[in-house]
Amino acid sequence: MNRIKKYFKLMVVLSLVIWSVRMIYPAYVEYSKTRLQLYEIEKKLLEQQKKNENVRIRNHKLKTDLKEIERVAREKFGWSKSGEKIYDFSNLPE
Numbered sequence: 160m161n162r163i164k165k166y167f168k169l170m171v172v173l174s175l176v177i178w179s180v181r182m183i184y185p186a187y188v189e190y191s192k193t194r195l196q197l198y199e200i201e202k203k204l205l206e207q208q209k210k211n212e213n214v215r216i217r218n219h220k221l222k223t224d225l226k227e228i229e230r231v232a233r234e235k236f237g238w239s240k241s242g243e244k245i246y247d248f249s250n251l252p253e
Contacts, residue, residue: 220227232238239245 217227221231237245237247
């Protein structure tokens with residue numbers, strides 16, 4: 160009789176452990192997926208923050224640095240100083 164009680168207790172404990180694992184495992188899988196998604200989103204956020212900082216720096220330079228303004232005007236509009244020649248390489252095949 161004592162042996163049957165031990166066996167019964169062992170079966171109850173084992174059943175509880177199996178039931179607990181079956182209940183927790185799907186939540187763990189979902190947690191792992193969510194954690195991976197969070198990592199990817201944080202990575203994209205960091206990249207975007209770096210881009211934003213670069214844009215802020217460039218914007219500040221365009222507002223304050225005359226050499227930067229001149230460089231952009233030369234690149235974008237093809238402006239040149241008198242006596243300078245402009246060579247257009249944009250139509251060359253890569």
